[in-house]
Amino acid sequence: xxxxxxxxxxxxxxxxxxxGLSALCGERLTVIVxxxxxxxxxxxHVSPDLDTVMYTxxxxxxxxxxxxxxxxxxxxxxxxxxxxxxxxxxxxxxDLATHVLRTQALRAGTRLTEVTDQxxxxxxxxxxxxxxxxxxxxxxxxxxxxxxxxxxxxxxxQCNVVTRGFRFEGIEAARPSPEVTAAFHDDGLAAxxxxxxxxxxxxxxxxxxxxxxxxxxxxxxxxxxxSPIIGGAAVKGPAAKMLRELGFDVSALTVAERYRDVxxxxxxxxxxxxxxxxISALGIHVEVMRTLMSSDADRxxxxxxxxxxxxxxxxx
Amino acid sequence: xxxxxxxxxxxxxxxxxxxGLSALCGERLTVIVxxxxxxxxxxxHVSPDLDTVMYTxxxxxxxxxxxxxxxxxxxxxxxxxxxxxxxxxxxxxxDLATHVLRTQALRAGTRLTEVTDQxxxxxxxxxxxxxxxxxxxxxxxxxxxxxxxxxxxxxxxQCNVVTRGFRFEGIEAARPSPEVTAAFHDDGLAAxxxxxxxxxxxxxxxxxxxxxxxxxxxxxxxxxxxSPIIGGAAVKGPAAKMLRELGFDVSALTVAERYRDVxxxxxxxxxxxxxxxxISALGIHVEVMRTLMSSDADRxxxxxxxxxxxxxxxxx
Numbered sequence: 001x002x003x004x005x006x007x008x009x010x011x012x013x014x015x016x017x018x019x020g021l022s023a024l025c026g027e028r029l030t031v032i033v034x035x036x037x038x039x040x041x042x043x044x045h046v047s048p049d050l051d052t053v054m055y056t057x058x059x060x061x062x063x064x065x066x067x068x069x070x071x072x073x074x075x076x077x078x079x080x081x082x083x084x085x086x087x088x089x090x091x092x093x094x095d096l097a098t099h100v101l102r103t104q105a106l107r108a109g110t111r112l113t114e115v116t117d118q119x120x121x122x123x124x125x126x127x128x129x130x131x132x133x134x135x136x137x138x139x140x141x142x143x144x145x146x147x148x149x150x151x152x153x154x155x156x157x158q159c160n161v162v163t164r165g166f167r168f169e170g171i172e173a174a175r176p177s178p179e180v181t182a183a184f185h186d187d188g189l190a191a192x193x194x195x196x197x198x199x200x201x202x203x204x205x206x207x208x209x210x211x212x213x214x215x216x217x218x219x220x221x222x223x224x225x226x227s228p229i230i231g232g233a234a235v236k237g238p239a240a241k242m243l244r245e246l247g248f249d250v251s252a253l254t255v256a257e258r259y260r261d262v263x264x265x266x267x268x269x270x271x272x273x274x275x276x277x278x279i280s281a282l283g284i285h286v287e288v289m290r291t292l293m294s295s296d297a298d299r300x301x302x303x304x305x306x307x308x309x310x311x312x313x314x315x316x
Numbered sequence: 317x318x319x320x321x322x323x324x325x326x327x328x329x330x331x332x333x334x335x336g337l338s339a340l341c342g343e344r345l346t347v348i349v350x351x352x353x354x355x356x357x358x359x360x361h362v363s364p365d366l367d368t369v370m371y372t373x374x375x376x377x378x379x380x381x382x383x384x385x386x387x388x389x390x391x392x393x394x395x396x397x398x399x400x401x402x403x404x405x406x407x408x409x410x411d412l413a414t415h416v417l418r419t420q421a422l423r424a425g426t427r428l429t430e431v432t433d434q435x436x437x438x439x440x441x442x443x444x445x446x447x448x449x450x451x452x453x454x455x456x457x458x459x460x461x462x463x464x465x466x467x468x469x470x471x472x473x474q475c476n477v478v479t480r481g482f483r484f485e486g487i488e489a490a491r492p493s494p495e496v497t498a499a500f501h502d503d504g505l506a507a508x509x510x511x512x513x514x515x516x517x518x519x520x521x522x523x524x525x526x527x528x529x530x531x532x533x534x535x536x537x538x539x540x541x542x543s544p545i546i547g548g549a550a551v552k553g554p555a556a557k558m559l560r561e562l563g564f565d566v567s568a569l570t571v572a573e574r575y576r577d578v579x580x581x582x583x584x585x586x587x588x589x590x591x592x593x594x595i596s597a598l599g600i601h602v603e604v605m606r607t608l609m610s611s612d613a614d615r616x617x618x619x620x621x622x623x624x625x626x627x628x629x630x631x632x
Contacts, residue, residue, distance in 0.1 A: 073409065075391075082439075083413055083438045101401050
């Protein structure tokens, strides 16, 4: 597959598949990343998903946490604590360089898309990494205890409150950047992937930006999703908990149904093979394979299989 | 001496004497600090002299550099370098906590005086540390090669260009904070000290803020300076070089002459004892003692001698 590839991604799971695709496609890949969990902390603009994707593709991600930089130190945060500042969101000393440079650029009027591109260039990353929009979109988690800003829910509360739903503040006014629009309207686009990211707080906000869901639904190339749910559980993060609390089955099928309007194909894990006929019945081609990415080789193998699946669906 | 004490200070030398005074006077001391070398770096408000005073009084200053925090690490700065950012101004990982919290507070509308007070409280510092003003004053060094912002001259160029003079942008409009004004008009004020700081870039800007020089000249209590020049050289920093380049004798006498309108007494080093009569001839009482502060005991001894000198001049 020699054409260009678009991948929609949130945090850890999405970053892993994007990393696999990056190894195979290099600069032919564009990763469009959720920014609805961005927030301002200590006066700094923090973009957790952009950073997870960037650090993962740059080969500097911390493999044990799923966020932050490998070999990180915490002297800044320790001193913040001594000075009475908040320590609940863990900003590492190296990680902080990203937030400081990004914040400075944004305040100077640079678009998030531009500063992200500068940072990924400096990290020697070949694929383009595009925020879903340059506008401010902020996930609010509706909970039994009232609304919570996403990071307050996710990091502050460790998701330990029952979810009732989600709002994305600012999403009606948000527009995709020219770069995102161009990526979808690229005649050389060979495939689009929905990475195995949280449907509610990673993929839904990206697909909620004006025109993106429609672009995917009508694009000429295959659109392929990879299930973030394996054997009734999420590999990482609160996706399974959210599905349960909102009354959905915790299954690959639920995710396929959620995106049936855009999906041509869906990749599920071998442990979910029995679910394939019901997903096929939605008019979605199904590929069954090992999807758990525990190693760099796993990422690459899954990416390779996804690309082969896309080629088959395109009839190449 | 049981009254309140004011000390005007710039960076290292001033901070050392302030530290000695702090040990003796505790919360009776107010240190008024130069902020004309403040600048914005990486989008952060950096106040080098305030921080040197704060870290020194807080007992966390790096004793070998004269700036920054003891046992500092540099992972942030290393990563800034990887990301293509500037490394010429060395922000340590712990030090950064000060700049980030201060910048956030200033952007939220907190005055520099207030955020400084919060920080010194968190560091367990008893004396009040007051920026000379809450307004923006910026030292510009006029050089043979044209004007340079102070930190570009001091850190960027390591002072390796000939000085022609100094401007303090914004000083005409700047006013002392209510806290600074109150410190000078305190009926309980027992002494005011001009710490051994650079006359041109530390003391001149403080004395240039509307009303401060006049307050000192007319205050009822003794005003005592300590020479930053010992034996024709500055202990640290470019004071001697500046004096020379501007055509002054590099001597304690030059400093005494510069502040003769405000000084009741002047402390010079034993190596400069021969200069005492010429300083006395200016109408300034002279105290000759060892003024080099190589240890905490030196700081305390000098502070003690300064306080005794003030008591004598006050006729107590």
